[in-house]
Amino acid sequence: MKDLPKIATRDSYGNALVELGKEKDNLVVLDADLAAATKTGIFKKAFPDRHIDCGIAEANMTGIAAGMSTCGKVPFISTFAMFAAGRSYEQVRNSIGYPHLNVKIGATHAGISVGEDGATHQCNEDLALMRVIPGMVVINPCDDIEAKAAVRAAYEHDGPVYMRFGRLAVPVINDREDYKFELGKGVVLREGKDITIFATGLCVVETLLAAEKLAADGIDAEVINIHTIKPIDEELITASAAKTGRVFTVEEHSIIGGLGSAVSEVLSEKQPTKVTRIGVNDVFGESGPAVELLHKYGLDAEGIYNKVKETV
CATH class of the missing domain: 3.40.50.970 (Thiamin diphosphate (ThDP)-binding fold, Pyr/PP domains)
Structure with a gap:
C-alpha cells in the first residue's frame, strides 16, 4: 500500500x-x-x-x-x-x-x-x-x-x-473496476476465520495493514469496511460475527455512539458476540501532527495490531 x-x-x-x-x-x-x-x-x-x-x-x-x-x-x-x-x-x-x-x-x-x-x-x-x-x-x-x-x-x-x-x-484502496458503493451495505475487504474487524473512515486502510501483521502471527482477521453507519448492514455484521465469534470495531471517533456502538447494538439483539471497541476512549483530543495523534491514540496499524493482540 x-x-x-x-x-x-x-x-x-x-x-x-x-x-x-x-x-x-x-x-x-x-x-x-x-x-x-x-x-x-x-x-x-x-x-x-x-x-x-x-x-x-x-x-x-x-x-x-x-x-x-x-x-x-x-x-x-x-x-x-x-x-x-x-x-x-x-x-x-x-x-x-x-x-x-x-x-x-x-x-x-x-x-x-x-x-x-x-x-x-x-x-x-x-x-x-x-x-x-x-x-x-x-x-x-x-x-x-x-x-x-x-x-x-x-x-x-x-x-x-x-x-x-x-x-x-x-x-486510495478502492480504485478497481468491480468497486460498488451501496448505501447501507458493508464491504468485505479481507476474508478471515478467527476474528472480524469492522472499520470505518481513514481507519479502514490502517485496519488492513494491521490484519497483515496479525496474519504473520497466525491470527486470520476478516476486515469489513462499514462506510454507512446508518442504516447499517445488519445482515453482514451478524453473518461475520457468527462465522468468527469475535468482533473488533475501529473508528476515528469516540467509542461511545459511533461505529462500535452501532455494531454492538446489532449484535446484542441478533448475534450476541464479544465486541472490543477501538477508538477515542471518552477523552478530548489535543493539538499535534495528525499522524502522531493517530499513533498516540492507537488508531494507526500498530495501535490496532497491539490492541487486538493483547485482547485476543
Whole structure:
C-alpha cells in the first residue's frame, strides 16, 4: 500500500460536487466561510451562481438550506464537522431532520486527524450526534473513490444525509473496476476465520495493514469496511460475527455512539458476540501532527495490531 496515491476525502468532496454539478442543475452548495478548507471553493469556481457563502453563521446556513430544499433545490451545506454537527445541531435536528428535508451535509475536518487545530476542532462525537436523528443517513467514506461515490449516492437519496470527510490524505484502496458503493451495505475487504474487524473512515486502510501483521502471527482477521453507519448492514455484521465469534470495531471517533456502538447494538439483539471497541476512549483530543495523534491514540496499524493482540 506504500505506492498507492493519497488523497484527502475533503478534496474528493469538492471534486465530486463539481462533477455532479455538471449533471444536476438543481444542486447548490452553501459554505460557512470555509470554502478553501472544505474544498467547496472548487465548486464555486465552476458554478459561482450556485455557491452561497453564508459567512461564519452555520446555524443560519442550515436554515437557508432547509428553505431552499422546499423550492426544488438539493443543497449541500459544508463546514467543519465540529460546526456542522455540533454548533448547528438544533437546526439540523429541527429544520432538516424533523421535516425530513432533502438536505445533504458535507462535514469536513472530522476526528483527531484535524491535527494542530486541537481539541476544540477535533470532532469525535459527530457520528453519534447525527446517528440519533430519525431518518438521517450517516456516511463515513474511507478513500477518494468511496467519498466521490458517497456524494452521488447522497444526491440520489431522498432525505437528509450526513457525510464525514477528513483533512488528512489517505491511500486510495478502492480504485478497481468491480468497486460498488451501496448505501447501507458493508464491504468485505479481507476474508478471515478467527476474528472480524469492522472499520470505518481513514481507519479502514490502517485496519488492513494491521490484519497483515496479525496474519504473520497466525491470527486470520476478516476486515469489513462499514462506510454507512446508518442504516447499517445488519445482515453482514451478524453473518461475520457468527462465522468468527469475535468482533473488533475501529473508528476515528469516540467509542461511545459511533461505529462500535452501532455494531454492538446489532449484535446484542441478533448475534450476541464479544465486541472490543477501538477508538477515542471518552477523552478530548489535543493539538499535534495528525499522524502522531493517530499513533498516540492507537488508531494507526500498530495501535490496532497491539490492541487486538493483547485482547485476543
